[in-house]
Amino acid sequence: MPVLNANLTLQAAQFANLPETLQTILFMVLGAAIFAGAAAVLALVGVYLERKISAHMQDRVGPMEVNTEIPVLKNIGHGWAQTLADALKLLIKEDIVPAEADKKLHLMAPFIVFAATLAGFSVLPFGPGLVASDLNVGLFYIIAISSFVVIGIILAGWSSNNKWSLLGAMRSAAQIVSFEIPASLALLVVIMAVGSLNLGDIVAAQAGGIHKWLIWWYPPFNILAFFVFFVASLAELNRAPFDMPEAESEIVAGFHTEYSGMKWAMFFLAEYANMFLVGVIIATLFLGGWTSPFGDFLNSGPFPVFWVTLKAFIVIFVQIWLRWTLPRVRVDQLMYTSWKVLTPFAFVAMVGAGIWMML
């Protein structure tokens, strides 16, 4: 280890000698690389969790076979290497692009979807000062950048030149656009309560334990906003019970019917990374973010990262749980939910919380 330490010190010294602009750029690229790597790993964990949780909910065991001969890892069992095997399979799978498709747009779609998803990660606070880009318009930025995903989805559906893809993309656009209204209105409640769009400020306002979390402020309006945002985010993620764009029983696989291999894997990865993104956003806005639920207890060192990840995974667990519990809704029921249920309730939450704050 001393050799390694000396080596690191030497490298740090060399790093300090570089020109300042280059240092900044290297720092930024390194940060983005760490976050992208974390997003990919967390998405893979999400995929494994989905398999296992759905298996247990349906009283079966799920993947149990894939394992390695490496001594320590062998004992984990439970088919833990299944996700890695899936990734390898997708890597060497043939990429089929239909002859009729618009090949340039077909290639472009996964780039847009994944880049937009990853861009959302840049403002998430994972601890005190542990944020890649501390934007003062953080929340507004997330709403803006997450809408970009829909462009990629429409591009994928249209370029495939396939009826199922087109239907899926059209449904997806209708859905994401409709549910953005209640989601944004629910976020307004949080912004009004804290008076800042910066995610770090929003977490700081909730410091001091579970009873300080924003979900408990101005009851019942914040809880209402929380539920509205949770349901709307499910729809924006195209998750069940709102997974109309990918309804297998109606339109095969929706917008990614004509995708295979690595391009498809990118959509899949983006979907699970998006689940984690929404998990962290919900944890940050309503559940205290990286602060400990026990006040100052366990609230330093590596614990902030642990708390926010735990809260995000609890939200992901609820999303998976809902998927294996509720049947899929119809398209007209989906529109009904958005415009006639969630939007009025979001307005009630916003106006109610505003009047409370004015009193």
Add this chain to the structure above:
Amino acid sequence: MLFNFANVLTFIVFGAVFVGINITLSRILQARNPHPVKLSTYECGELPEGDSWIQFNIRFYVIALIFLIFEVEIVFLFPWATVFKELGLFAFVEMMIFVFILLVGLAYVWVKGDLEWDKSTAVPDPALAPSAARQELTEAIAS
């Protein structure tokens, strides 16, 4: 502040590069064995019927317009929400009037039926209705 936005740009570029590396790597490793049938558009195993780049009923024109109005409204609401505690009662009442006008708009499209997805007004074709014999049979089975 500008530095923070540069960081966001790094994320976007890095995301695109990440996808690029993965797709390129996969392209190097994969077996490529194209075949006209394999490359045909998927349509449940049938030969594809016509093109899908057609005009289609998006059912969404009015909803898209409502979305646009509400989205613009939300853009106005965000800066107000950030500072509304300092602005006091006057700004609150004024914003509530603004919201109320939009809610009247929402109520209007609701009553007019523009929020309905299923707009079909066609009467069912009598030729497609079950025949009398079939209905009798259904009733006989039911009873």
